[in-house]
Amino acid sequence: MSTEEQKSRSAEEEGRMIIRPYKLKVEGGNPVETVKAVCARWLKEGVLNAVMMPAFSRNGVAAPVLFSDPEAIRDSGVPFLPAMGVNTASVVDEIAFNPAPGVKVGVFLRPCEARAVVELVKLQQVVLDGLVLIGVDCPGTYRALDFFEVAGSDATSFVNRFLQEQDRYLAENRFRTACTMCEFPTPLVFDLHIGFLGMNPSEALWVAVGSEKGAELLKGLNIEVMQEPESRQKFIEELRTKRQMRAEEQIKELDKKALGPENLVRYFAACLNCHNCMKVCPVCYCRECFFESEALERDLDEVVRISRHKGQTRMPQGTLLFHITRMNHMMTSCVQCGICEDSCPVKIGLSVLFKKVSRNAQKEFDYLSGRSLDEPLPLVTFREDEFRTIGE
Amino acid sequence: MSEFEPRIVGFLCNWCTYAGADLAGTSRIQYPPNMKPIRVMCSAAVDSVYIVRALMEGADGVFIGGCHPGDCHYVSGNYKTRRRMVLFNSIMRSLGLDQERVLLRWISAAEGKKFADTITEFTEKLRKKGPSPFKTLWEV
Numbered sequence A: 001m002s003t004e005e006q007k008s009r010s011a012e013e014e015g016r017m018i019i020r021p022y023k024l025k026v027e028g029g030n031p032v033e034t035v036k037a038v039c040a041r042w043l044k045e046g047v048l049n050a051v052m053m054p055a056f057s058r059n060g061v062a063a064p065v066l067f068s069d070p071e072a073i074r075d076s077g078v079p080f081l082p083a084m085g086v087n088t089a090s091v092v093d094e095i096a097f098n099p100a101p102g103v104k105v106g107v108f109l110r111p112c113e114a115r116a117v118v119e120l121v122k123l124q125q126v127v128l129d130g131l132v133l134i135g136v137d138c139p140g141t142y143r144a145l146d147f148f149e150v151a152g153s154d155a156t157s158f159v160n161r162f163l164q165e166q167d168r169y170l171a172e173n174r175f176r177t178a179c180t181m182c183e184f185p186t187p188l189v190f191d192l193h194i195g196f197l198g199m200n201p202s203e204a205l206w207v208a209v210g211s212e213k214g215a216e217l218l219k220g221l222n223i224e225v226m227q228e229p230e231s232r233q234k235f236i237e238e239l240r241t242k243r244q245m246r247a248e249e250q251i252k253e254l255d256k257k258a259l260g261p262e263n264l265v266r267y268f269a270a271c272l273n274c275h276n277c278m279k280v281c282p283v284c285y286c287r288e289c290f291f292e293s294e295a296l297e298r299d300l301d302e303v304v305r306i307s308r309h310k311g312q313t314r315m316p317q318g319t320l321l322f323h324i325t326r327m328n329h330m331m332t333s334c335v336q337c338g339i340c341e342d343s344c345p346v347k348i349g350l351s352v353l354f355k356k357v358s359r360n361a362q363k364e365f366d367y368l369s370g371r372s373l374d375e376p377l378p379l380v381t382f383r384e385d386e387f388r389t390i391g392e
Numbered sequence B: 001m002s003e004f005e006p007r008i009v010g011f012l013c014n015w016c017t018y019a020g021a022d023l024a025g026t027s028r029i030q031y032p033p034n035m036k037p038i039r040v041m042c043s044a045a046v047d048s049v050y051i052v053r054a055l056m057e058g059a060d061g062v063f064i065g066g067c068h069p070g071d072c073h074y075v076s077g078n079y080k081t082r083r084r085m086v087l088f089n090s091i092m093r094s095l096g097l098d099q100e101r102v103l104l105r106w107i108s109a110a111e112g113k114k115f116a117d118t119i120t121e122f123t124e125k126l127r128k129k130g131p132s133p134f135k136t137l138w139e140v
């Protein structure tokens, strides 16, 4: 790795991946079509058997879609679609549990989604053999419903506009709450990375190769080596700093409202105990959740006894028990994607809460979720000489 | 008005702390009767859900006793308990909740006295703190 290349990686990524940088020439000033054409070619030539990327249909559906027909991808695929309804990692979790020999799927992932995939690999829920991780830059995403309003019906032209006027859309800041605090606009682990931040994407996209698998995809394409443009590094650094500041502000607001038993109860007062936040969480992986098991079923006399202790008891019971326990189970892997908040029918501010709680928790172990495949999960490892003051 | 008596739920590792408690008993060492012991096979078997549940449903404190690091019957259970406790404490702090209501101590089968002292100190501490706020929060 040259020193230039080394400099171009942030501290988190340093020394963890071998990165080779390239330039992908954009045809006709249209980055979306250019990337789709490349994907169509991969499918046609059998380099990949399928490609999963966001799509936007005439019927208004914005979702990750698994494409196997090159024509279909040109019709409805929209790489870089800034709308997020699910975290793609939870879809990967569904399909990449048992890889089939010879089947290779390229998956487009935003940074938070790529981080979640990394966590799922470590949680033994995803096997990477059949996957090629194609990470993309992400300046932020709209809630799927807001996207229709912002973008209208022609997603491709919107996204091209969005890529060209990054500053404007960033300033508008109508993104999902989690995105307004997101510190990782570029993926940390990937086989191939397609970037556009801080560049003129009507001319070129920045492509980085993170593995041999990623290098395979570039064979036969018309690309040349290009160092990461300085404008890009600067743009990303500034974006990170802004977002970190925004996160601090929002956490300060949270602390005013949510700290302590009484406030915490108020923060979750409207919670329906529906578990949506858990079901959509990419890293909440258990196929049978404790909270949906018989372990929490109660006999009548038990419920009455609890009611007698306190004089009265809210039904259904255990909303806070659910949330605090879920934090204990998931915070070391939380990637702060905020999909939990988007799925909450009563709009509880889960993004900023999980931002704070997970960041603090991961700091304790010098861990960052999704940063590396080689870092063991904090709770499956230990050192004999650590945390000596605990327990003594 | 009667003085506040804390209720403590205790999770005691079968191989050390439970035996330590036994020793305290057979040696007739006095300690407050505020803790209700639950025997578990390893301190690492105490999932956070049981701690939180005890607190939410009215315990004033939770005690977890395990073997000294290096002495786990299952080799490394207590090292993992220790990490889980670091996580638990961090979450409690992040939420502005009192992490001192949960106590983890390494107490071996030979440490009857340490067991009695620990329970005495913890009971005293909780007496001073007063009832857990969750005791009266029927909405949780």
Ligand code: SF4
Residues within 6 Å of the ligand: A084, A110, A111, A112, A113, A138, A139, A140, A141, A178, A179, A180, A182, A183, A184, A185, A336, A337, A338
């Ligand atoms: S959380 Fe970050 S990576 Fe994820 S969609 Fe938002 S801005 Fe993109």
Ligand code: SF4
Residues within 6 Å of the ligand: A277, A280, A281, A282, A283, A284, A330, A333, A334, A335, A336, A337, A338, A339, A340, A341, A350, A351, A354
């Ligand atoms: S808890 Fe929320 S923010 Fe964290 S990974 Fe799960 S869905 Fe994303």
Ligand code: SF4
Residues within 6 Å of the ligand: A270, A271, A272, A273, A274, A275, A276, A277, A278, A343, A344, A345, A346, A347, A348
């Ligand atoms: S989605 Fe919202 S209402 Fe449902 S369990 Fe989660 S926080 Fe509660």
